[in-house]
Amino acid sequence: MRHTISVLVENKFGVLSRISGLFSGRGYNIESLSVGETIDPNVSVMTIVTTGDDWIVEQITKQLNKLIDVIKVVDMTELDHVEREMVLIKVAPRQEDKAEVLRLAEIFRGRVVDSSPKTYTIEITGDEKKIAAIVELLRPMGIKEFVRTGKIAIAREGIKKP
Amino acid sequence: MKISGSEILLESLKREGVRHMFGYPGGVVLNIFDLLHDEKEIQLILTRHEQGAVHAADGYARATGRAGVALVTSGPGATNTVTGIATAAMDSIPLVVISGQVPTMLIGNDAFQEADIVGITRPCTKYNFLVKDVNDLARTIKEAFHIANTGRPGPVLIDLPKDVTTSKAEFHWPETVKIRSYNPTYEGNKYMITQAAHMIAKAKKPLIIAGGGVISSGAAKELTELAEITQVPVTMTMMGLGGFPGTHKLSLGMLGMHGTYYANRAVQDADLLIAIGMRFDDRVTGKIDAFAPHAKIIHIDIDPTSIRKNVRVDIPIVGDVNRVLTVMNKVIREEVKEPWEEVRKAWAKQIAVWKKERPMTYDREADIIKPQYVVEKIFELTKGDAIIATEVGQNQMWAAQFYQYDKPRTWLSSGGLGTMGYGFPAAIGAQLAFPNKLVIDIAGDGSIQMNIQELATAVINKLPVKVAILNNRFLGMVRQWQELFYQERYSHTKLDESVPDFVKIAEAYNAVGLRATKKSEVVPVLKEAFSIKRPVFMDFIIDWQEKVYPMVPAGAAIDNMLFAEEKKKPEKKLRAVK
Numbered sequence: 137m138r139h140t141i142s143v144l145v146e147n148k149f150g151v152l153s154r155i156s157g158l159f160s161g162r163g164y165n166i167e168s169l170s171v172g173e174t175i176d177p178n179v180s181v182m183t184i185v186t187t188g189d190d191w192i193v194e195q196i197t198k199q200l201n202k203l204i205d206v207i208k209v210v211d212m213t214e215l216d217h218v219e220r221e222m223v224l225i226k227v228a229p230r231q232e233d234k235a236e237v238l239r240l241a242e243i244f245r246g247r248v249v250d251s252s253p254k255t256y257t258i259e260i261t262g263d264e265k266k267i268a269a270i271v272e273l274l275r276p277m278g279i280k281e282f283v284r285t286g287k288i289a290i291a292r293e294g295i296k297k298p
Numbered sequence: 299m300k301i302s303g304s305e306i307l308l309e310s311l312k313r314e315g316v317r318h319m320f321g322y323p324g325g326v327v328l329n330i331f332d333l334l335h336d337e338k339e340i341q342l343i344l345t346r347h348e349q350g351a352v353h354a355a356d357g358y359a360r361a362t363g364r365a366g367v368a369l370v371t372s373g374p375g376a377t378n379t380v381t382g383i384a385t386a387a388m389d390s391i392p393l394v395v396i397s398g399q400v401p402t403m404l405i406g407n408d409a410f411q412e413a414d415i416v417g418i419t420r421p422c423t424k425y426n427f428l429v430k431d432v433n434d435l436a437r438t439i440k441e442a443f444h445i446a447n448t449g450r451p452g453p454v455l456i457d458l459p460k461d462v463t464t465s466k467a468e469f470h471w472p473e474t475v476k477i478r479s480y481n482p483t484y485e486g487n488k489y490m491i492t493q494a495a496h497m498i499a500k501a502k503k504p505l506i507i508a509g510g511g512v513i514s515s516g517a518a519k520e521l522t523e524l525a526e527i528t529q530v531p532v533t534m535t536m537m538g539l540g541g542f543p544g545t546h547k548l549s550l551g552m553l554g555m556h557g558t559y560y561a562n563r564a565v566q567d568a569d570l571l572i573a574i575g576m577r578f579d580d581r582v583t584g585k586i587d588a589f590a591p592h593a594k595i596i597h598i599d600i601d602p603t604s605i606r607k608n609v610r611v612d613i614p615i616v617g618d619v620n621r622v623l624t625v626m627n628k629v630i631r632e633e634v635k636e637p638w639e640e641v642r643k644a645w646a647k648q649i650a651v652w653k654k655e656r657p658m659t660y661d662r663e664a665d666i667i668k669p670q671y672v673v674e675k676i677f678e679l680t681k682g683d684a685i686i687a688t689e690v691g692q693n694q695m696w697a698a699q700f701y702q703y704d705k706p707r708t709w710l711s712s713g714g715l716g717t718m719g720y721g722f723p724a725a726i727g728a729q730l731a732f733p734n735k736l737v738i739d740i741a742g743d744g745s746i747q748m749n750i751q752e753l754a755t756a757v758i759n760k761l762p763v764k765v766a767i768l769n770n771r772f773l774g775m776v777r778q779w780q781e782l783f784y785q786e787r788y789s790h791t792k793l794d795e796s797v798p799d800f801v802k803i804a805e806a807y808n809a810v811g812l813r814a815t816k817k818s819e820v821v822p823v824l825k826e827a828f829s830i831k832r833p834v835f836m837d838f839i840i841d842w843q844e845k846v847y848p849m850v851p852a853g854a855a856i857d858n859m860l861f862a863e864e865k866k867k868p869e870k871k872l873r874a875v876k
Contacts, residue, residue: 146479154420161421198603204425204445207479
């Protein structure tokens with residue numbers, strides 16, 4: 137099963153290689169990994185998407201926790217959470233498809249961030265399903281380049297009923 | 299007053315209580331070595347290879363329980379420590395290895411004797427540091443010792459660029475250390491411990507498996523107490539030897555690939571395993587699906603990753619073995635009173651039957667020197683009051699099987715990594731810590747040659763280590779596998795006439811060399827060696843065909859054991875006797 141794991145780490149030299157080394161050294165998969173500073177500049181958060189059965193994911197979270205620079209590990213998959221990913225898609229449509237590309241971008245609440253006589257670059261943000269859907273729709277129009285940030289995730293706060 | 303990084307380093311080591319370290323000089327650590335020239339409180343033992351330095355620090359740590367320290371130069375000096383560091387990491391041994399590094403401004407430039415040792419050792423250290431600012435040095439050393447010694451212990455490396463050793467800073471020694479992301483769990487969950495105590499009481503056929511965690515947490519006494527109160531028999535992993543008295547009537551000796559028949563049978567028949575400070579290594583479990591099929595498992599370990607890594611666990615208890623057992627013993631004494639002797643009678647009887655069925659034995663009538671005979675005689679003559687180091691291979695297994703370890707920290711052997719060449723430098727480290735103890739390295743003719751240069755270290759520092767070489771002129775353990783599983787095709791294991799004359803080697807280094815070629819010479823040689831206050835190499839020319847039994851073939855269930863042939867096969871032509 138696929139898991140999205142959020143790892144709070146000390147924002148220090150070499151931490152990324154400790155994490156990636158753990159995954160490669162123990163033969164765990166990384167589907168995507170994104171890193172960025174948190175509001176506290178001494179702390180970074182890594183969002184790692186990995187796959188494995190329950191035993192493996194349990195080991196992954198324990199092994200991550202064991203790393204000295206890891207402050208906290210949360211398996212988002214176990215929580216109610218929001219996931220987002222951003223993609224930049226450079227499309228080179230035929231003349232007759234241009235309008236359709238722009239319409240699709242609008243339907244998916246994307247933005248055209250660059251255009252040239254032959255291409256549009258579209259920015260789309262969303263969860264996995266949304267991104268998969270736009271990719272499938274744009275593919276026949278001719279995707280020239282495709283870049284994604286990797287997934288980030290945040291837990292939802294519970295709402296107390298009055 | 300500002301002092302140099304080198305001075306900060308030595309002052310910090312003193313504050314950590316370091317009196318001995320092992321090392322080898324080189325370009326970028328010259329400033330530190332220059333200070334050591336006049337240093338009175340810290341003695342540096344010059345080894346003849348950096349690998350030897352780290353193994354010696356490791357032997358020192360295993361024998362004393364305090365972190366061992368090694369100091370080496372950059373580049374090749376640092377890369378030579380890798381095997382030693384990985385050895386310590388696999389066996390959870392606290393080490394602080396200080397490697398010199400090229401000046402910070404040259405890092406990444408492929409400078410002379412530059413190696414990215416922080417990158418290289420990242421997967422085989424518990425943690426490592428590159429110190430870029432002299433102001434961070436004292437705190438880094440404090441943190442390094444803290445990380446090495448606490449939780450599940452392990453090796454820590456500090457990479458120290460040359461300019462940091464010359465730059466000056468005020469010396470501020472932090473009395474305490476707090477790392478927010480590092481908080482090992484020491485106290486076991488009380489509810490789980492209570493559950494475990496009741497499970498032990500209910501079990502008909504319980505068995506304790508004691509591992510290295512018993513020794514590193516100093517829980518030998520608590521373990522003996524638990525076993526004695528509840529009358530549960532105890533088997534040990536190789537790392538656990540000495541954690542429970544080998545001569546105790548509840549001891550079943552070692553389990554696993556070369557474990558005793560009765561220990562392995564007990565595991566397979568048990569209805570409850572109490573795994574204490576061990577990690578279910580493949581050499582212990584054999585075929586995992588067939589391991590302990592009837593048993594519930596209580597697993598106590600300080601490292602959560604050890605739990606549910608290889609086997610299913612019914613009651614996991616994360617915590618320091620010593621503290622968990624202390625609580626468990628209390629719960630058992632107060633809440634779970636049973637007529638223990640009575641409850642355990644049938645199980646004890648069954649184990650006695652197994653012990654009688656296949657005791658640990660070998661051909662005691664043989665004229666030729668059997669390696670097990672040598673090990674047994676070492677035990678008899680020392681009465682178990684010695685520190686035994688081993689190399690890796692047959693010598694190690696015979697040393698594990700035929701010497702009874704009654705006390706913790708008297709058995710120094712590379713378990714997880716299985717490092718040939720470990721034992722001799724480790725024995726030197728232990729001898730430095732205990733100058734008046736008898737320290738013996740049980741070696742093979744193959745592995746002793748992997749760090750034989752350290753004989754110079756032993757001689758010049760008057761460390762009277764004894765090395766018992768079980769010389770079969772083969773890389774014996776590999777040869778054993780070739781004999782059993784590769785149709786006796788002895789590919790690259792026959793050392794034969796290439797084996798040097800160890801007596802002459804000893805003499806060339808100004809040590810003592812003794813040899814026994816006949817069984818009757820074994821005891822006189824041992825007695826003579828033990829009476830000499832200098833390093834001694836003892837060359838025992840043993841039966842080259844002798845194998846380590848019982849043996850569980852790799853990948854088989856642990857009760858699927860091979861035993862020595864009952865009848866003696868006609869002697870083969872190839873003989874390695876001199």
